[in-house]
Amino acid sequence: MxxxxxxxxxxxxxxxxxxxxxTLVEEGLAACVNILPAVxxxxxxxxxxxxxxxxxxxAKSQRNLLGRIIFRVRELHSYTVPEVIALPILGGxxxxxxxxxxxxxxxx
Numbered sequence: 875m876x877x878x879x880x881x882x883x884x885x886x887x888x889x890x891x892x893x894x895x896x897t898l899v900e901e902g903l904a905a906c907v908n909i910l911p912a913v914x915x916x917x918x919x920x921x922x923x924x925x926x927x928x929x930x931x932x933a934k935s936q937r938n939l940l941g942r943i944i945f946r947v948r949e950l951h952s953y954t955v956p957e958v959i960a961l962p963i964l965g966g967x968x969x970x971x972x973x974x975x976x977x978x979x980x981x982x
Contacts, residue, residue, distance in 0.1 A: 879960040
């Protein structure tokens, strides 16, 4: 299993995305968070189809920090059931992945 992950998080606004992203980086839970300010999300919620504009975060981190990331996002997020899913990073630049590890080591 990959040591590194990309965590995908959606938020209701750019401001919420920035707050969550900054917190994850400041606390060493993510090395970097990219924010796409506007994505259109179509989903089922409470039996109805929703069509909403959201912001999308991509947080690069280590797999062993995922539980803490989920906990922290749930504390900060406005949604009852926030999307927080992790995908394995199967490979990449060795220098970049070393930087991800070094940037999050203090949180292990």
